[in-house]
């Protein structure tokens with residue numbers, strides 16, 4: 001022993017290698033045998049390091065990989081040294097409804113210009129104060145007052161496609177992002193930016209491009225050290241420059257409109273309709289009367305563009321892609337829509353659309369299979385599960401005690417593909433929502449979580465539900481949708497950035513053939 005030690009001291013490199021090796025062995029032994037999470041099932045290589053999960057995130061297959069583990073190991077799996085994933089409705093209820101479970105620090109990667117917004121505030125009280133600022137804007141009664149704007153943009157969408165007369169295919173993802181930018185700008189600021197019109201004229205719209213680029217920019221920025229990011233941003237390729245400047249472009253667009261609305265309000269002007277900006281400008285963050293700062297208002301607006309435009313455009317695109325391959329579903333939808341839309345360009349009132357059984361079943365099925373955000377929604381196990389008590393109270397998930405600080409999460413991708421709830425889960429079948437008995441229907445509804453769950457559920461959920469119904473009704477009443485050039489199973493394979501999914505080809509060419517041409 002003495003000889004070995006003196007040999008190591010004489011050879012510092014050997015000493016370094018030996019100490020590193022020992023530290024590694026102790027690290028592995030701790031995570032596999034002694035950690036409070038060591039009893040939770042899962043592969044050993046995931047338990048000892050986050051590198052394994054990171055490598056799958058970088059390969060854009062995080063939620064599919066985690067789904068594979070849930071299928072293999074059962075409803076609770078350890079996917080990292082400090083990370084546990086589950087697929088269980090009771091556990092989901094505790095984690096997402098209990099405000100003592102804060103969001104994990106992952107959400108900070110979604111900040112806007114390094115500023116927080118509702119989605120990135122981790123702690124409950126701070127989030128509640130911000131959410132109050134925008135929540136009244138998206139309640140069904142208020143958002144319904146914007147239905148004429150949504151209807152008008154969907155008719156504009158039909159007109160743009162009518163002009164093409166089905167002669168060429170179009171990238172639906174880009175087109176629908178433009179449509180969403182028009183819709184969200186109108187309900188956020190009460191103004192018209194003409195994004196669809198620009199698309200029709202083949203004119204570049206920097207803001208729409210920035211909205212689409214923002215998540216990709218975030219992904220790249222998160223993967224590179226700051227110095228390297230700053231360096232690559234100097235590469236003088238115009239398209240690349242546009243991506244690097246996505247935050248600046250969005251911030252400029254939003255701040256101009258925020259300052260305009262403030263000036264109007266200060267001058268005593270009353271808007272015809274109270275839009276999101278008015279709600280945020282009037283909002284008090286605390287009972288003492290502190291308003292939101294300009295930076296906070298701008299970040300909140302930018303977040304609603306990013307959270308609302310790409311997500312809705314992606315889900316909408318996948319719904320159309322499904323229709324391009326399924327004549328049976330198209331015919332059912334068209335039969336229902338023909339009956340309530342005698343004039344193909346007059347979209348019925350929401351009260352009518354919300355009561356169309358097949359349309360509703362189609363939208364639910366689309367959200368089940370193609371939610372744009374089906375990945376882990378991470379929360380942190382609190383020290384105490386009760387807000388009134390500070391004493392430590394262990395959190396038990398499906399028979400395992402998870403200590404405070406453990407990251408826990410479920411993901412819509414797996415919940416929506418649970419074969420015990422949704423028969424043939426990989427089949428797109430709107431009928432499942434129409435033919436199920438009351439108990440099975442209730443169970444399916446309880447397991448549908450495209451917009452997240454509980455206290456942090458999607459703020460724009462009601463709005464998205466309206467947009468999807470109005471959009472699908474307008475397009476299907478007027479067009480048959482056909483697969484376009486270059487679009488196939490491979491190009492539409494779902495990749496995920498860790499939060500939002502997108503088609504492998506990042507586009508989806510479809511042909512919109514006017515129905516009278518059939």
Ligand code: HEM
Pocket residue numbers: 118119120131184303304305307308309311312315371372373377450451452453456457458459460461463464
């Ligand atoms: C199909 C379309 C959409 C999907 C699938 C979707 C999905 C989601 C999900 C899963 C979350 C919760 C994330 C979490 O728990 O961490 C979320 C949050 C949010 N979404 Fe959506 N969303 C959609 C459309 C929209 C729209 C149209 C808007 C508004 C214009 C919007 C605004 C927001 C906001 C503000 C939050 C943050 C909520 C908070 O923490 O207070 N979303 N969304």
